[in-house]
Amino acid sequence: MTTFAELGLAPDILRALDDMGYATPTPIQEQVIPLAMQGGDILGAAQTGTGKTAAFALPLIQRLLPFANTGTSPAKHPIRALILTPTRELAIQVEESVKAYCKHVPIRSLVVFGGVNINTQIPFLKAGVEILVATPGRLLDHVQNKTLMLNQVNTLVLDEADRMLDMGFMPDLKRIVELLPAQRVNMMFSATFPEEIRKLADKILNNATFIEVARNETAVTVTQVVHPVHHERKRQLLVHLVKTRDLSQVLVFTGTKLGCNRLANELNKLGIHADAIHGDKTQQERIKALDAFKAGSIRVLVATDVAARGLDIEALPFVINYDLPHNAEDYVHRIGRTGRAGAKGEAISLVSESETRYLKDIEKLLGRSIDAVIVPNFEPGVADVPAFQSREPRQSSRSPERLTEQPTQRPTERPAERPTERAPNAPAERRPQRAKPAAARDALFDAPYVQRESAIAALAPDSAQRGPKRQVAALFRTPVKPEPTKE
Ligand code: AMP
Numbered sequence: 001m002t003t004f005a006e007l008g009l010a011p012d013i014l015r016a017l018d019d020m021g022y023a024t025p026t027p028i029q030e031q032v033i034p035l036a037m038q039g040g041d042i043l044g045a046a047q048t049g050t051g052k053t054a055a056f057a058l059p060l061i062q063r064l065l066p067f068a069n070t071g072t073s074p075a076k077h078p079i080r081a082l083i084l085t086p087t088r089e090l091a092i093q094v095e096e097s098v099k100a101y102c103k104h105v106p107i108r109s110l111v112v113f114g115g116v117n118i119n120t121q122i123p124f125l126k127a128g129v130e131i132l133v134a135t136p137g138r139l140l141d142h143v144q145n146k147t148l149m150l151n152q153v154n155t156l157v158l159d160e161a162d163r164m165l166d167m168g169f170m171p172d173l174k175r176i177v178e179l180l181p182a183q184r185v186n187m188m189f190s191a192t193f194p195e196e197i198r199k200l201a202d203k204i205l206n207n208a209t210f211i212e213v214a215r216n217e218t219a220v221t222v223t224q225v226v227h228p229v230h231h232e233r234k235r236q237l238l239v240h241l242v243k244t245r246d247l248s249q250v251l252v253f254t255g256t257k258l259g260c261n262r263l264a265n266e267l268n269k270l271g272i273h274a275d276a277i278h279g280d281k282t283q284q285e286r287i288k289a290l291d292a293f294k295a296g297s298i299r300v301l302v303a304t305d306v307a308a309r310g311l312d313i314e315a316l317p318f319v320i321n322y323d324l325p326h327n328a329e330d331y332v333h334r335i336g337r338t339g340r341a342g343a344k345g346e347a348i349s350l351v352s353e354s355e356t357r358y359l360k361d362i363e364k365l366l367g368r369s370i371d372a373v374i375v376p377n378f379e380p381g382v383a384d385v386p387a388f389q390s391r392e393p394r395q396s397s398r399s400p401e402r403l404t405e406q407p408t409q410r411p412t413e414r415p416a417e418r419p420t421e422r423a424p425n426a427p428a429e430r431r432p433q434r435a436k437p438a439a440a441r442d443a444l445f446d447a448p449y450v451q452r453e454s455a456i457a458a459l460a461p462d463s464a465q466r467g468p469k470r471q472v473a474a475l476f477r478t479p480v481k482p483e484p485t486k487e
Pocket of ligand 1: 052
């Protein structure tokens with residue numbers, strides 16, 4: 001087996017890897033590092049969890065070693081490497097890794113992202129940094145403010161390019177690339193390769209070597225299972241799984257921001273410590289939730305796809321898809337949060353009847369079926385009738401599924417993310433898109449949780465008390481298909 005030393009990395013970098021407990025390179029590192037150290041362009045097909053951050057960061061640092069210096073003059077620390085990521089969370093994590101790899105070398109790194117006061121970032125930029133990790137919008141804010149210069153960049157990394165495309169960053173990326181010196185090394189990583197990503201790669205990369213690791217394949221260390229369940233009983237099943245399997249750290253994905261908030265809220269009311277991260281949360285709120293989750297003080301972190309993108313939580317054992325993603329590739333991204341760098345993980349999907357079409361798409365993408373296991377007492381055809389009835393007077397015009405999945409008024413995270421990032425001199429932690437009309441607020445979100453088990457127990461002895469049973473059964477026979485708007 002190849003060692004990091006055999007890849008030709010400098011002793012100071014090796015020491016940092018040793019400090020971090022990296023024993024041997026992962027497959028992507030083994031392939032990317034030697035090539036990138038030579039200055040070749042790379043197109044990497046690798047998802048988060050494969051060790052791709054070190055794959056691009058280590059050779060980049062190695063190539064900057066001749067410039068490493070302890071000088072205090074900002075002129076001695078121009079930006080020489082630019083790493084772009086789609087989300088703030090990923091940017092933070094990448095920079096944390098870069099910092100750790102640079103522990104024994106005098107190379108400075110910094111992360112800048114939107115949603116926080118731009119002025120707090122300026123002094124650090126002015127002091128000079130060699131490696132800048134940034135989200136595209138905020139980087140352009142700084143360019144516009146003339147608070148950074150990109151004329152000495154010799155390495156560009158685009159991380160999770162497909163997600164940047166999804167989030168609408170393509171025009172920003174093109175603008176940024178125009179601002180860079182033509183002579184540079186480029187590395188672009190993407191888990192998936194839609195047409196636009198291939199075009200972008202053609203535009204940016206020169207004679208790139210294509211390196212593919214587990215493309216569109218879920219990590220072999222991740223066990224996957226599907227639990228078919230009635231949509232109305234998903235929450236109970238989630239609680240059941242968390243409690244009976246004693247899950248102490250689980251990342252749960254929902255399709256919408258409102259569903260995300262509500263689920264976290266309800267779990268807390270049931271005594272399961274949970275928090276939510278999604279596009280309507282401020283950056284500070286997201287970081288706080290993530291830190292608490294990493295530290296183990298939050299048992300369940302409920303997240304939407306956009307917010308969870310790129311999260312790296314050491315040895316995360318469980319990912320639960322409370323809602324299946326409508327885009328099969330998101331499934332691969334989601335379950336890439338677990339089973340990372342060889343650790344074992346389990347991905348559990350709660351699948352209601354109306355989601356079977358999404359499951360089919362996922363299985364098609366994976367090229368195999370996922371084992372379906374019915375959890376006793378959570379058979380897919382059986383709904384939680386009393387609990388639904390208890391809600392109905394307040395929400396009588398809505399279908400049961402829409403009750404749990406009503407989107408907020410904003411269909412995607414992107415329009416909010418980008419103005420947040422782009423607005424120069426934005427005040428700290430403001431939420432520009434957050435002023436929601438009162439009508440968009442779902443009353444259920446604030447309503448006290450009705451514990452279904454007790455409701456069933458109370459009503460079960462006398463089914464006649466269930467009230468308009470036929471009416472409810474009719475609803476289940478003709479369910480309105482849930483169309484949760486994704487972030
Ligand atoms: P990434 O795919 O870059 O997000 O990395 C996923 C996780 O694997 C991170 O927690 C890294 O710190 C860790 N990691 C990366 N490379 C190695 C390695 N060679 N040995 C052990 N852990 C690693």
